[in-house]
Amino acid sequence: MKQLGAIIQRDLRLAARQGGATFLALVFFVLTVTLFPLGIGPEPAVLARVAPGVLWVAALLAAMLSLDRLFQADFEDGSLEQLALSGLPIGGVVLAKIIAHWLTTGLPLLLAAPILAVLLNMDDEGFAALMLTMLIGTPALSLIGAIGAALTLTVRRGGVLLSLLVLPLYIPVLIFGVSAIDAAVHGLNAKPHLLLLAALTVACLPLCPWAAAAAVKLSLE
Amino acid sequence: MFQGRGIVCERGERRIFSNLDFTIAPGGAAVLRGPNGCGKTSLLRIAATLLRAADGQLKWDGGDISEDIEAHRARLHFIGHQDAVKGALTVRENIALWANIRGDGEGRIDAALAAFDISHLGDTPAQYLSAGQHRRTALARLVASPAILWLLDEPTVSLDADGTACLQRVIADHRAARGMVMAATHIELGLDDAELLRLKPQ
Amino acid sequence: MSMHYFANPARFTRLAGRIQPLAGCLAAILLIVGLYLALVQAPADYQQGETVRIMFVHVPSAWMALFCYSFLAVASAVALIWKHPLADLAAKASAPIGAGFTFLALVTGSLWGKPMWGTWWVWDARLTSVLILLFLYLGYMALWQAIEDSQKAAKAAAVLALVGAVNVPIIKFSVDWWNTLHQPASVLRMDGPAIHPSMLWPLLIMALAFKAYFVTLLLARMRMELNLRRIRALRLAERSS
Numbered sequence: 079m080k081q082l083g084a085i086i087q088r089d090l091r092l093a094a095r096q097g098g099a100t101f102l103a104l105v106f107f108v109l110t111v112t113l114f115p116l117g118i119g120p121e122p123a124v125l126a127r128v129a130p131g132v133l134w135v136a137a138l139l140a141a142m143l144s145l146d147r148l149f150q151a152d153f154e155d156g157s158l159e160q161l162a163l164s165g166l167p168i169g170g171v172v173l174a175k176i177i178a179h180w181l182t183t184g185l186p187l188l189l190a191a192p193i194l195a196v197l198l199n200m201d202d203e204g205f206a207a208l209m210l211t212m213l214i215g216t217p218a219l220s221l222i223g224a225i226g227a228a229l230t231l232t233v234r235r236g237g238v239l240l241s242l243l244v245l246p247l248y249i250p251v252l253i254f255g256v257s258a259i260d261a262a263v264h265g266l267n268a269k270p271h272l273l274l275l276a277a278l279t280v281a282c283l284p285l286c287p288w289a290a291a292a293a294v295k296l297s298l299e
Numbered sequence: 300m301f302q303g304r305g306i307v308c309e310r311g312e313r314r315i316f317s318n319l320d321f322t323i324a325p326g327g328a329a330v331l332r333g334p335n336g337c338g339k340t341s342l343l344r345i346a347a348t349l350l351r352a353a354d355g356q357l358k359w360d361g362g363d364i365s366e367d368i369e370a371h372r373a374r375l376h377f378i379g380h381q382d383a384v385k386g387a388l389t390v391r392e393n394i395a396l397w398a399n400i401r402g403d404g405e406g407r408i409d410a411a412l413a414a415f416d417i418s419h420l421g422d423t424p425a426q427y428l429s430a431g432q433h434r435r436t437a438l439a440r441l442v443a444s445p446a447i448l449w450l451l452d453e454p455t456v457s458l459d460a461d462g463t464a465c466l467q468r469v470i471a472d473h474r475a476a477r478g479m480v481m482a483a484t485h486i487e488l489g490l491d492d493a494e495l496l497r498l499k500p501q
Numbered sequence: 502m503s504m505h506y507f508a509n510p511a512r513f514t515r516l517a518g519r520i521q522p523l524a525g526c527l528a529a530i531l532l533i534v535g536l537y538l539a540l541v542q543a544p545a546d547y548q549q550g551e552t553v554r555i556m557f558v559h560v561p562s563a564w565m566a567l568f569c570y571s572f573l574a575v576a577s578a579v580a581l582i583w584k585h586p587l588a589d590l591a592a593k594a595s596a597p598i599g600a601g602f603t604f605l606a607l608v609t610g611s612l613w614g615k616p617m618w619g620t621w622w623v624w625d626a627r628l629t630s631v632l633i634l635l636f637l638y639l640g641y642m643a644l645w646q647a648i649e650d651s652q653k654a655a656k657a658a659a660v661l662a663l664v665g666a667v668n669v670p671i672i673k674f675s676v677d678w679w680n681t682l683h684q685p686a687s688v689l690r691m692d693g694p695a696i697h698p699s700m701l702w703p704l705l706i707m708a709l710a711f712k713a714y715f716v717t718l719l720l721a722r723m724r725m726e727l728n729l730r731r732i733r734a735l736r737l738a739e740r741s742s
Contacts, residue, residue, distance in 0.1 A: 084399040095387035156381025163347060164400050165373025225664055229657050233647040242643055243661065246636040247668050250675035257682055274678070278671070289664050296656050298349050311650050312730075313737055 081166055082174040089178030100182045103144040107187055110136040111194045122199040129198035130259035133208065134215075136194075137187050138248050141219040144183045145244065146237055148175060148220075148227040149294065158231075159298055168291040172228070176220050176287060184216030200263070207262035210272060211255040218279040221286035222247050228293035250278055300324055301346075301448055301479055306355035308341045315341055316498055319355070323448075325477040328470075328490045332483075333498035339483035340379075342498070343450045346481055347377040373401070375448040380456075382437035386426030390417060390436050393425055394443045403444035411442035415465045430457040435465070442469060449473060451482040463488075510727050513587055517720040524716040531710030538703035552616045556700075559609035561708040562602045563627065565715065566634055567669075569599025573641070574666035577659035587723070589655040592662060593645055594722035598715055600638035606631050626680035630673050637665045 093100055114132045115125055152158040152175075161171045191212050192205055200208070226244035230236030258271035301323045308315040315338035323329050331339040344350035346357065348368050357364040357371075364371045384393050391412070395405045412418040415435040420428065425436060434457050441449060449470075455463050467489045470480055482488060539557035546553035573595045580588035610628045611621045622628070644661055648654035 081400055081402045084396070088396050088400070091392075092385060092387055154381075155385070156379055156383035157385070159349065159377070159379065159381070160383040160397065161400070162349065163372045163375065163377050164397075165369055165402075166400075167369060225660075229644060229661055230647070232650075232653065232657075233644075236647065239640075239643050239647050242636065243640045246633050246640065246672070247664070249633060250668075250671050253675040253679045257679065260682070274675075285667070289660055292660050293657060296653060296660070299344075299351065299653065311652060312734060 081164070082170055085161065085171060085174040086178045086181075089175060090181060093178070093182040099144060099147055100186055103140045103183045104186045104190055106143060107136050107140040107190060108194065110139060111198065115198070126199045126201055129195055129200035130204060130208065130256045130263070132198060133191055133194060133200075134211075134252050134255045134259075137191065137212065137216065138219065138245070138252055140187055141183055141216065142223060142241055142244055142248070144179070145223040145227040145240060146230075148179050148224060149231055150227070153231050153297065158294065162294065162298055168294055169287045172224060172290045172294060173287040176224050176290075179224070180217050180220040184212075184220055188212040188216055203265065204259045204263040207259045207268045207272075210268075211258045211275060214272065214275050214279055215251050215255045218251050218275075218282050219248060221279070221282040222251075224290040225286055225293060228290040228297065231294070231297035251275065254278065300358075300360050301481075302358040303346070304356045304358065306342070306345060306357075307353040308338050308345060308350075309353040310341065314353075317354075319496070319498075321481075321494065321496055323479045323481060323494070325447075325479060326474045328474065328480040328482070328493035329496055330482055330484065330488075330490050330493045331496045331498060332485070337498040339498060340452050342496075343377070343379075343452050343481065343483060346448075347375060347450050348372060349377070374446055375450055376441050376444075376446045377450045377452075378437060378441070378454050379452045382433050384425045384428075384433055384436050386424065389422050389424050390428070390432075390439075391421040393436055394439050397440050398444045401444045401446075407443050407445075411439040414442045414469050415439050416461065431459055431462055434458055435462055438466060438469070441473070447478050449478065449480045449482075451480065451484065453483055455484060455486045455488070509586065514724055514727060517724055521717055521720040521724075524713050524720065528710055528713035528717055531706055531713055535703055535706035535710050539707060543700055543703050549617065552613060553700075555609050555613040557703050557707050559606055559613060560704060561711045562606035562609060563631055564708055565602035565711045566599060566606050566631060568712075569595050569602060569715065570634065570637070570666065570669060573599060574662050577662035577666075580655065581659045581663070589659070590723045590726045591719065592659065593655070594719050594726060595715075596638055596642050596645070598718050598722070600635060600642065602711070602715075603631055603635045603638055607635065624680075624683075626677050629680070630676045633672055633676070634669070637669070641665065 111132060114128065118124060118128070149158055152161065162168055164171070188209065191208055195205060195208055223244050226240050226247075229243060230240045233239055254271050254275040258268045258275060261268040261271055303319060303321045306319040307317045308319075315336075319342065321329050331342060333339060341350060345352045348357075348364065348371055359371060359374075383397075385396075388396065391408060394411055395408050398405055398408065409418070412421055415438055417432060417435050417439065420432060420436075425433065428436065434454075438454060454466060458466065463486060471489055474480060480490065480493075482490065484490075535557070540554055543554065543557070545551050573592050576588045576592035576595065579585050580592060607628065610625075610631070614623055614625075614628075615621050641658055641661055645654050645658050648657055
């Protein structure tokens with residue numbers, strides 16, 4: 079456990095020193111959301127209607143774009159190889175890196191979401207659901223994304239391929255996340271949607287690091 | 300005792316070498332020689348369990364290594380072509396980070412810095428290092444966290460005479476403490492008594 | 502590469518060479534019978550009119566789309582767990598066929614939708630799921646293409662296929678969930694009412710015809726892959742001698 083903590087700490091320190099990446103994902107999130115009023119018109123009722131979907135789609139894209147640095151930098155400078163040889167199970171190493179990834183991308187997105195929801199004129203009833211779905215759903219984005227990031231490690235310019243692999247797998251998160259907020263906005267019970275989203279994240283927790291570890295091992299051969 | 304029996308290596312449908320045997324006793328060493336592309340790096344990566352041999356067996360004290368790969372990985376150091384040194388961190392942080400991840404704490408960092416004569420660089424961010432200093436930082440891991448088996452792939456690349464001498468001393472100390480070394484190198488590292496593994500291109 | 506590696510594939514090539522024409526003939530006969538029953542014999546639907554005949558191509562295509570993905574996933578599992586040298590090939594060979602059936606299901610669904618819904622595309626639950634399935638196929642094939650080392654590509658693609666196979670039911674469930682939330686009840690759904698027996702036979706025969714066609718194409722593609730591999734091995738041997 080202490081060693082896994084050391085890996086998380088290392089990734090956080092690197093993110094803090096290099097700064098840019100977390101900031102860029104956040105700016106991308108804000109910018110994408112800003113494009114929607116410009117694209118579909120500033121009418122408050124229309125924006126309120128599409129706000130949950132827009133926020134989640136933008137969060138999905140921002141999370142996906144930040145995936146390439148989850149393993150890539152460590153793969154290129156030999157650190158991933160050293161992590162694999164540290165004597166820790168690779169699944170554990172992968173999980174530690176996923177946690178660090180969520181802390182540096184998922185969490186900032188979660189914190190920025192309510193501000194953007196205000197800009198999109200989202201109904202007040204939806205805010206609690208928005209925060210909850212983001213809290214439950216963004217870890218699943220990091221978990222599922224790790225598989226795609228690991229599979230495309232040996233691919234040169236794997237960014238486009240990564241999106242093709244990962245985005246279809248993100249669809250259930252998108253659907254349950256948005257439907258929970260929509261339910262709350264319309265005064266319905268959001269609980270079944272939230273439970274489904276939670277079930278998805280819980281199922282991802284053991285399965286995704288395992289699959290990603292298999293892909294990482296492969297790339298190191 | 301680290302042994303390989305009948306190791307066969309295939310890369311992308313091509314056979315690199317076959318039926319390779321080696322034995323390294325405590326305090327012993329093996330030096331890999333051969334032209335480029337004969338599989339020196341592949342053999343070291345097989346010994347580190349990064350690469351799967353197409354056939355053959357690796358044994359540690361008579362037991363099959365594939366039964367507990369994590370235990371084998373915990374007792375080895377692998378120094379490859381890449382230094383695994385982060386430019387954003389200082390030299391000391393770089394070394395400490397690997398010692399912490401391997402669960403050995405930071406007790407031997409100063410000794411590691413001294414062994415490769417980079418104590419004065421401890422607080423320098425690694426992005427400002429020369430290639431040789433970069434390499435020394437990577438090699439300092441050998442001292443910072445103890446491991447009985449060292450797998451070294453051309454460890455002297457970009458080292459100057461001084462750096463090579465440091466490495467020789469460190470290897471001698473390691474072997475005196477019953478450590479084992481397997482190295483691909485064409486430079487004398489004080490391994491005259493080592494078993495010589497000549498790899499021939501197939 | 503040693504010869505023992507090809508011993509098994511050589512036997513497979515001989516066997517496949519014998520089965521392939523049989524499967525091809527079977528596919529042709531079934532297709533002719535099936536199309537005759539579907540386009541001539543089957544009665545027009547009281548609600549959908551002649552348009553219902555598109556279903557005889559659309560439904561079996563959608564079934565095949567799923568069947569091919571299941572086949573791909575099973576072949577990938579066999580490749581990963583038992584390391585059978587032919588399983589990788591079978592998985593790789595089945596992907597473009599499955600993608601073809603998926604595409605056919607989408608096109609026929611869209612053709613059916615124009616007279617029924619008055620528009621080429623409606624975000625119907627089945628059409629949406631099939632569209633996502635097409636993306637899964639495209640991702641799988643793109644990964645094969647992107648990794649140069651064919652052994653690494655095979656393993657990575659197998660991991661992706663298994664991840665996809667776990668996700669297919671989850672995606673299907675989520676899309677159905679999404680659809681019931683957004684679909685107005687008045688729109689005619691594609692899965693429609695229970696199938697009349699007079700429709701069932703042509704449907705089944707068409708489905709069998711598609712299966713036979715799948716076997717024919719699969720064997721042809723696998724033999725092609727094996728020959729390509731042999732050519733690569735010969736080239737390598739030539740160069741190193």
